[in-house]
Amino acid sequence: MRRPMVAGNWKMNGNREMAGNLISEIDRGLSVELATSVEVLVCPPYVLLESTGALCSDTPMKLGAQNLDIHESGAFTGEISGPMLLDCGCEYVIVGHSERRALFGDTDELVGIKTRAAFEKGLVPIVCVGETQEEREKGVMANVVSRQLEAVFSETQGNVFPKALVAYEPVWAIGTGLTASEAQAQEVHALIRERLSQVSAEAADSTRILYGGSVKPENAEGLFGQPDIDGGLIGGASLHAQDFIDIISAAKS
Ligand code: PGA
Numbered sequence: 285m286r287r288p289m290v291a292g293n294w295k296m297n298g299n300r301e302m303a304g305n306l307i308s309e310i311d312r313g314l315s316v317e318l319a320t321s322v323e324v325l326v327c328p329p330y331v332l333l334e335s336t337g338a339l340c341s342d343t344p345m346k347l348g349a350q351n352l353d354i355h356e357s358g359a360f361t362g363e364i365s366g367p368m369l370l371d372c373g374c375e376y377v378i379v380g381h382s383e384r385r386a387l388f389g390d391t392d393e394l395v396g397i398k399t400r401a402a403f404e405k406g407l408v409p410i411v412c413v414g415e416t417q418e419e420r421e422k423g424v425m426a427n428v429v430s431r432q433l434e435a436v437f438s439e440t441q442g443n444v445f446p447k448a449l450v451a452y453e454p455v456w457a458i459g460t461g462l463t464a465s466e467a468q469a470q471e472v473h474a475l476i477r478e479r480l481s482q483v484s485a486e487a488a489d490s491t492r493i494l495y496g497g498s499v500k501p502e503n504a505e506g507l508f509g510q511p512d513i514d515g516g517l518i519g520g521a522s523l524h525a526q527d528f529i530d531i532i533s534a535a536k537s
Contacts, residue, residue: 286492288508288515288535289449291325291410292522293350293378293496294332303332307339309525314532319344322515322535325376326522330364337373348376348410351384354394354401366405377402378517380412380432382455392432396439399448403440409448410494410517411436413476417456426475433479442483446490450476451517457497459519466506469495473512501530508535 298306307326314324327348328336337347349372353363369377379402380395390398395411402409413432415425429452436444452472454464464472473493481488495507496517507513515535521527 286490286514287321287323288537289323289325289492289494290515290528290532290535291327291348291376291378291451291494291517292528293381293517293519294326294328294523295350295383295519296329297523298328298332300332300335303328303336304339306523306525307336307343307345310345310528311343313525313529314344318532318536321537322532324532327376327378333369333372333374341373346376347372347374348378349374349407350378350381352377352379352398352402352407354397356405366402366407370406375408377407377409378412378451379409382412382414382453382458386455392435393439395432396435396437399436399444400440403444403448409444410451411448412451412453412496412517414453414455414458414497420454420456425472429472429475430479433476437483442480442487445480445483445487446492449492449494449514450480451494451496452476453496453517455497459498461498463498463500463503463507464495466510469507470510470512473510477512499531501527501534504531504534 325346325348349369379398384390399409413429415428419428492514494515494517495513499516499518
């Protein structure tokens with residue numbers, strides 16, 4: 285039985301005041317029953333990790349980062365390492381988000397190395413994969429997602445799964461208001477699960493695969509009701525407490 289997760293990716297948004305209000309409002313809406321059945325994660329920007337982690341410590345919410353550097357320490361100006369994230373109270377880290385891939389040069393190989401670096405340091409990676417609009421139109425969606433996963437398998441021998449999560453985030457659905465239909469999302473989630481079976485039967489059965497890309501309270505229940513969708517990675521809607529709570533509620537089985 286895979287426990288669903290709903291993770292909020294705040295991206296480059298927020299400040300300490302906003303984080304304080306948001307965390308306390310979400311906490312008020314999280315009943316014990318809801319928090320028991322759904323794992324809830326927030327991923328604020330680096331500079332808010334420590335203060336948000338302190339706010340989360342009396343709540344069921346867990347803390348994750350949005351990225352990490354592959355090195356442990358040293359002369360890498362502006363970068364943040366896995367051990368630093370652990371020191372701030374992070375349990376999870378998003379790796380290979382499409383914005384990192386498109387804007388900051390995260391190649392398939394680097395995403396694989398980041399996944400390994402995170403896991404080796406004791407963080408749980410949430411590995412993002414997904415195709416662009418153009419790739420979907422060309423009919424190469426399956427090749428792209430498989431290639432992105434293969435790079436992670438080859439850097440890690442796949443042994444990060446089933447502990448690590450995969451997030452399927454079709455790039456054309458991120459922040460655009462467009463969402464994959466339930467059938468489109470389920471098709472790719474099933475493909476990802478099939479690829480995970482190359483690693484092991486346990487990886488295929490137990491790895492949680494999140495859907496991301498314009499998840500809203502209105503579409504969450506239908507998406508999360510699909511057999512291979514185990515929750516969501518939420519961008520815009522995670523900045524609004526009531527929307528985020530409604531999305532968490534939709535993940536409750
Ligand atoms: P969105 O972002 O929910 O705003 O589309 C999702 C993501 O990028 O993780």
